[in-house]
Amino acid sequence: MRNVYIETYGCQMNQADSGIVGKVLVEHGFSMVDSDKEADVILINTCAVRDNAEKRIHNRVHDLQALKKKKPYLKIGILGCMAERLKESLVKEDKVDIVAGPDSYRKIPELISQSFAVDVILSDKETYEDIIPMELNTDGISAFISIMRGCENFCSYCVVPYTRGRERSRSAESVVEQAKHLFDLGYRDITLLGQNVNSYLYKAGNKKINFAQLIVMVAQIDPKLRVRFATSHPKDISEELIDSIAKYDNICKYIHLPVQSGSDRMLKLMNRKYSLEDYKEKIRMIRNKIPDCSLSTDVIAGFCSETLEDHQATLDIMSWVGYDSAYMFKYSERPGTLAAKKYKDDISEEEKVRRLNEIIALQRDLSLKSNQKDVGKVFEVLVEGESKRDSAKYFGRTSQNKVVVFDKGSQEKGNYVNVRIESCTSATLLGSIC
Ligand code: 5AD
Ligand code: SF4
Numbered sequence: 001m002r003n004v005y006i007e008t009y010g011c012q013m014n015q016a017d018s019g020i021v022g023k024v025l026v027e028h029g030f031s032m033v034d035s036d037k038e039a040d041v042i043l044i045n046t047c048a049v050r051d052n053a054e055k056r057i058h059n060r061v062h063d064l065q066a067l068k069k070k071k072p073y074l075k076i077g078i079l080g081c082m083a084e085r086l087k088e089s090l091v092k093e094d095k096v097d098i099v100a101g102p103d104s105y106r107k108i109p110e111l112i113s114q115s116f117a118v119d120v121i122l123s124d125k126e127t128y129e130d131i132i133p134m135e136l137n138t139d140g141i142s143a144f145i146s147i148m149r150g151c152e153n154f155c156s157y158c159v160v161p162y163t164r165g166r167e168r169s170r171s172a173e174s175v176v177e178q179a180k181h182l183f184d185l186g187y188r189d190i191t192l193l194g195q196n197v198n199s200y201l202y203k204a205g206n207k208k209i210n211f212a213q214l215i216v217m218v219a220q221i222d223p224k225l226r227v228r229f230a231t232s233h234p235k236d237i238s239e240e241l242i243d244s245i246a247k248y249d250n251i252c253k254y255i256h257l258p259v260q261s262g263s264d265r266m267l268k269l270m271n272r273k274y275s276l277e278d279y280k281e282k283i284r285m286i287r288n289k290i291p292d293c294s295l296s297t298d299v300i301a302g303f304c305s306e307t308l309e310d311h312q313a314t315l316d317i318m319s320w321v322g323y324d325s326a327y328m329f330k331y332s333e334r335p336g337t338l339a340a341k342k343y344k345d346d347i348s349e350e351e352k353v354r355r356l357n358e359i360i361a362l363q364r365d366l367s368l369k370s371n372q373k374d375v376g377k378v379f380e381v382l383v384e385g386e387s388k389r390d391s392a393k394y395f396g397r398t399s400q401n402k403v404v405v406f407d408k409g410s411q412e413k414g415n416y417v418n419v420r421i422e423s424c425t426s427a428t429l430l431g432s433i434c
Contacts, residue, residue: 004030004112005039006136009057010047012230013193014080016146018045019133021079021105026134028109036067041075041112043098046082048159050332054082061094075112079105081163085336087120102149102164122165124150129174132181141384141414142189143182147175147214151195153233155260156271156338157303157331160195167195172202172209172217179218183225188382188414189397191228192218198236212240219248224416226382226399228252234259234282235274246289253290254401257282258298258327262317263310266303269343276317283321294324294370294400301359302352303331304343311355315362324370324400326363330356364426371402371424378434379404381419383411404429 004025008018021043022032036042042064047053061076068074077098078090084101091099098111101120105128111117127149135143150167151160179190192215194200200211209217211229219227227250232241234257245251257279261267264275286293299314318326330352333345347355379398387393387405395405396417405428406419421431 002030003033003039004041004043005033005036006043006045007036007060008045008136010045010049010053010080012144012191013146013195014045014047015136016133016144016193017080017102017105019136020128020131021045021108022134022136023131024105024108030109030112032134032136036064040071040073041077041098043077043079043108046078046080048081048085048163048334050329051334052332057082058094061096065095077108077111079108081159084120084122084163085159088118091116091118124166124168127168127170129170132178135182135185139385139413140186141382142191143187144191144193145175145178145182146170146193147197147211148194148200153196153273154271154338156269156342157300157334159334159337162336164195167199169194169200169202171204172214175214176217176221179225179227180221183221186414188224189226189228189384190218191230193230196231196233196236197229198232198238198241210238210240212238212244215241215251216244216248219244219251223250226250226252228254228401230256232257234279235272237282239285242286242289245293252399252401253293254296254399255286255293256296256298257286259314259317259321260298260300261303261306261310262313262315263306266306266310266313269305269339270300270303271338276313279317280320292400294402295321296325296327296401297321297323298327298329299359301328301330301355302347304339304345304347306331306347306355311358315358318359318362318366322366322370323363324402325367326359328356328359328363368424368426371426371429374402374421374429375424376421378418378420379429379431380416381406383413383415383417385413398429402429403427404431406431406433409433 006018046057075097079100083099090096099118103123103126104119148169150165152167202209381396381404384396387395417433419431420434421429423430
């Protein structure tokens with residue numbers, strides 16, 4: 001019962017959490033294996049943000065039950081947001097052996113040794129800051145560090161405040177120590193993670209460190225270490241943070257600033273706490289202080305009572321900003337959220353799909369236009385690995401988070417190279433080292 005395989009779904013935060021689970025297990029004498037076939041215990045780290053994410057997990061568990069028929073000693077565990085949301089019902093209905101919520105990862109060795117075990121108690125203190133996570137499925141170049149946990153924004157559509165609990169920040173020292181450790185191991189691109197990094201606040205005695213200060217502390221480790229962050233809530237992104245990004249070359253010129261909708265009426269129903277004008281003002285400030293900054297967003301199509309005018313307003317703000325990329329979703333009602341309790345999910349599935357497709361088509365256009373503007377320019381690119389399509393080429397990213405594919409030359413993974421962009425698609429820049 002010692003070989004464990006961890007499968008991770010959902011966000012980057014889950015990726016980082018799986019590393020924590022891995023480390024806890026290894027410290028208790030377990031071994032991590034690379035495939036479900038070799039495993040005695042399969043842990044699935046899950047996401048509950050949308051219904052289709054959950055459906056996928058139910059199907060995966062169903063498939064794993066077949067493996068369990070051949071290997072009756074196999075244990076299956078559900079971790080993360082879906083564990084927190086569905087609790088014991090996963091044992092009853094999906095026949096899993098272990099259910100562990102996001103604040104129960106220290107107890108996993110103990111849960112594995114019990115016959116059926118559920119631990120979904122949320123904490124307002126747990127940050128796992130003393131655990132340096134294992135790097136699972138890593139390319140050896142980019143890594144994530146979660147700097148805080150939980151969310152208290154209560155956007156009306158979102159299940160996260162219920163599954164991840166109260167907001168709490170890790171100590172700045174522990175973040176810097178982890179970043180230094182990763183740099184020494186050869187990592188060159190680190191993303192600081194939180195549901196809303198702008199509300200990071202670490203208090204020790206009379207000392208207070210906010211996110212704008214923390215990111216500078218990490219950037220100062222070495223100019224060759226790139227620092228990124230996700231996610232920023234538009235209501236909280238500060239001028240001080242934008243100034244920090246502008247000042248340090250190694251803080252990446254890329255901000256993910258989810259707008260969700262372009263309609264003030266929708267933003268109010270979503271409980272986002274900013275108006276479209278507030279959002280535009282933040283974008284103007286970013287553009288003014290960091291002219292080469294790229295921007296991405298999240299948008300939701302077909303939220304409760306969304307009219308065609310509201311939908312058009314979303315398309316309009318996307319064009320106004322000219323996002324470089326976007327994560328686009330159709331609204332999925334989540335039980336227990338404010339929207340599920342107060343509003344009717346009244347846009348038909350067909351209409352949600354139609355609106356989403358319009359949004360996706362527009363974004364493809366915007367991404368292509370943004371990439372076309374880069375043709376002829378030279379960018380510093382961090383070499384991250386071999387191109388999947390062509391082993392004679394490398395891929396890497398620019399500070400703006402755009403993927404660039406180029407001939408290998410005599411370079412190695414982890415090097416910085418200057419690449420002149422010669423052509424592009426809507427997803428990729430193509431160029432040559434110069
Ligand atoms: N339905 C659709 N999209 C959602 N998101 C969060 N909750 C929902 C939901 N119920 C999206 C938001 C958020 C991203 C992480 O997921 O756009 O920014
Ligand atoms: Fe959900 Fe809003 Fe928190 Fe993001 S900020 S996790 S959308 S509640």
